[in-house]
Amino acid sequence: MAFYTDAEALNNNCGSSQVISLLIASFCLGDTIYNAMQEQNILDKIMQNHLDLLEALYSQRAIRYFKDQDIPNEIICRLIEIATKAPSGGNSQPWRFLVIKNQDVKNEIGKLYLQSWNQAYGSGSNGERNLEQKVMTSASYLAENIAKAPVWVMACLNHDGSDSHMGRGASIYPAVQNFLLGCMEFGLGSVITTLHKRYEKEVKELLNIPDNTETAALLPLGYLDEKVNYGPTKREPVNQITYQDSWGNPFK
Ligand SMILES: Cc1cc2nc3c(=O)[nH]c(=O)nc-3n(C[C@H](O)[C@H](O)[C@H](O)COP(=O)(O)O)c2cc1C
CATH class of the missing domain: 3.40.109.10 (NADH Oxidase)
Structure with missing residues (x-):
């Protein structure tokens, strides 16, 4: 079983350079792209532990x-x-x-x-x-x-x-x-x-x-x-x- 809040996904799944990229994204790219990136991170994390x-x-x-x-x-x-x-x-x-x-x-x-x-x-x-x-x-x-x-x-x-x-x-x-x-x-x-x-x-x-x-x-x-x-x-x-x-x- 795997469930992560957005924050946990960010903490668990990102190296520091990714976190910096996401932060920059949040300022530069606007909410839509930032949210999509967040969702991708959560997805990546879920995929590691997913149910077959x-x-x-x-x-x-x-x-x-x-x-x-x-x-x-x-x-x-x-x-x-x-x-x-x-x-x-x-x-x-x-x-x-x-x-x-x-x-x-x-x-x-x-x-x-x-x-x-x-x-x-x-x-x-x-x-x-x-x-x-x-x-x-x-x-x-x-x-x-x-x-x-x-x-x-x-x-x-x-x-x-x-x-x-x-x-x-x-x-x-x-x-x-x-x-x-x-x-x-x-x-x-x-x-x-x-x-x-x-x-x-x-x-x-x-x-x-x-x-x-x-x-x-x-x-x-x-x-x-x-x-x-x-x-x-x-x-x-x-x-x-x-x-x-x-x-x-x-x-x-
Ligand atoms: C359209 C539909 C309506 C259903 N309505 C009920 C219902 O009102 N009450 C209930 O207990 N189960 C209901 N079921 C569940 C079915 O009884 C159950 O999917 C079926 O027995 C297969 O169960 P299984 O997947 O455990 O084998 C419904 C299922 C479908 C697809």
Whole structure:
């Protein structure tokens, strides 16, 4: 795991000549170039200790059990920055993030989340939607306890007021996946949740989210409880989900 504030990155990563160069840059080149140089330094430092990309891709998974431990804002900030390295249509960057720590707000939305869970999978459901037992157990636990996650990040996106459609989501979910992968670098876990969407209007009111902004995912965030860990994950093999040249024609 590696995390450095800008100042630490400067201290740890720069020889004295580099520090002098950066100082000169700060006076001569203006904020933009200076900030870019700072970011490069932080990046260099992270790269030295980084989590292996393939390891992360193969073991990132839904984490729903968290320790009762606060998360420094600078780490949350870094995760959101990592999220924003994702692509978006025309680089429009329609994403907005709402960090939620207020317990009363979490409790209120947590109640709506649980209601939604019960309607979809619990006592109020028609039993049509099935989940694998392991997912059922952990998702049900989360539904009862989501307000206990120390931090929530609500990933939202600004839009033009038109009806919600898949193309719109394509400019926010890559950022969400980046966020989830980024969590692993800091020993944190999270899971995409969307059950609150059944109560989108109420949730938006509670969070003062404006009309032309839609919630995309509620991401409960925390350090992993002892009973859970990252992957491996269970997925269908490539040859069962991929065709070549014509739909249904096996890809070998
Ligand atoms: C679009 C979407 C919506 C999801 N909504 C919820 C949710 O509301 N609650 C929840 O506990 N998990 C939710 N999940 C998490 C999935 O259950 C999880 O990604 C899936 O079971 C795979 O988990 P794994 O990566 O640990 O194998 C959602 C995932 C996606 C992609």
